Amino acid sequence: MVLQRIFRAVVMGPPGSGKGTVSSRITKTFGLKHLSSGDLLRANIESKTELGLLMKSCIDQGQLVPDDVISRLILSDLRKMGNSSWLLDGFPRTVSQAEALDGVYSVDTVINLDVPFQTIKERLTSRWTHLPSGRVYNTDFNPPKVAGVDDVTGEPLVQRDDDTPDTVTRRLKAYQTQTEPVLEYFRSKGILEVFSGTETNKIWPHVQTFLTRKLS
Numbered sequence: 001m002v003l004q005r006i007f008r009a010v011v012m013g014p015p016g017s018g019k020g021t022v023s024s025r026i027t028k029t030f031g032l033k034h035l036s037s038g039d040l041l042r043a044n045i046e047s048k049t050e051l052g053l054l055m056k057s058c059i060d061q062g063q064l065v066p067d068d069v070i071s072r073l074i075l076s077d078l079r080k081m082g083n084s085s086w087l088l089d090g091f092p093r094t095v096s097q098a099e100a101l102d103g104v105y106s107v108d109t110v111i112n113l114d115v116p117f118q119t120i121k122e123r124l125t126s127r128w129t130h131l132p133s134g135r136v137y138n139t140d141f142n143p144p145k146v147a148g149v150d151d152v153t154g155e156p157l158v159q160r161d162d163d164t165p166d167t168v169t170r171r172l173k174a175y176q177t178q179t180e181p182v183l184e185y186f187r188s189k190g191i192l193e194v195f196s197g198t199e200t201n202k203i204w205p206h207v208q209t210f211l212t213r214k215l216s
């Protein structure tokens with residue numbers, strides 16, 4: 001689909017709710033640029049930037065990185081995108097981040113993936129990630145063609161250091177206390193759209209229909 005105007009969206013949801021999976025379907029279908037805060041932080045860790053090394057312990061402990069750090073990173077990348085349509089994945093995650101975004105851009109819609117915590121816990125321990133692209137696989141849901149190897153590049157897949165059961169529990173707590181209030185923030189602005197379910201393949205057609213209507 002070719003977009004007729006600039007469209008700016010955010011995808012939210014607890015860790016493991018399918019933000020990355022749904023984002024890649026949205027960007028493929030609607031041609032938006034995709035910016036994932038988690039991918040951005042992991043790229044900094046991988047290339048051993050000073051910031052990446054500072055943030056790694058925070059991420060591995062299941063805590064959010066400081067608002068000013070992530071807001072600066074994301075807003076700087078968005079600036080580089082200029083007048084493009086984009087989809088933000090994993091940002092904002094606190095009300096202060098939402099206010100920082102709001103101060104610069106007007107967001108058209110916020111897609112919230114409402115997936116029960118029990119469903120999520122099972123998924124994350126079997127998630128395999130291709131770090132350079134952010135492509136995600138799952139030993140049950142969407143296994144790679146060859147075990148342990150990215151379908152597109154043939155490079156190795158890794159299990160994220162923060163996808164252990166204890167860290168997932170801490171990330172879910174951080175989500176409840178720090179990120180859930182952001183849903184209220186966007187709801188009060190009238191731009192929150194909630195998609196509930198336990199399977200991405202059942203949620204996705206609703207997201208697709210919603211965006212097709214919104215963009216036509």
Ligand SMILES: Nc1nc2c(ncn2[C@@H]2O[C@H](COP(=O)(O)OP(=O)(O)O)[C@@H](O)[C@H]2O)c(=O)[nH]1
Binds near residue numbers: 014136139
């Ligand atoms: N079993 C199952 N796994 C899923 C489903 N949707 C996504 N996944 C997997 O669950 C994990 C988390 O999904 P991801 O898109 O990375 O979620 P994010 O953390 O919100 O970005 C990945 O390993 C996905 O492949 C689903 O409907 N069922």
Ligand SMILES: Nc1ncnc2c1ncn2[C@@H]1O[C@H](COP(=O)(O)OP(=O)(O)O)[C@@H](O)[C@H]1O
Binds near residue numbers: 060
């Ligand atoms: N907007 C953000 N604010 C603060 N920390 C963030 C943000 N986005 C990502 N992070 C950090 O990176 C980690 C991984 O995030 P992400 O890749 O979005 O994974 P998931 O959605 O599976 O939790 C988070 O647990 C957190 O430590």
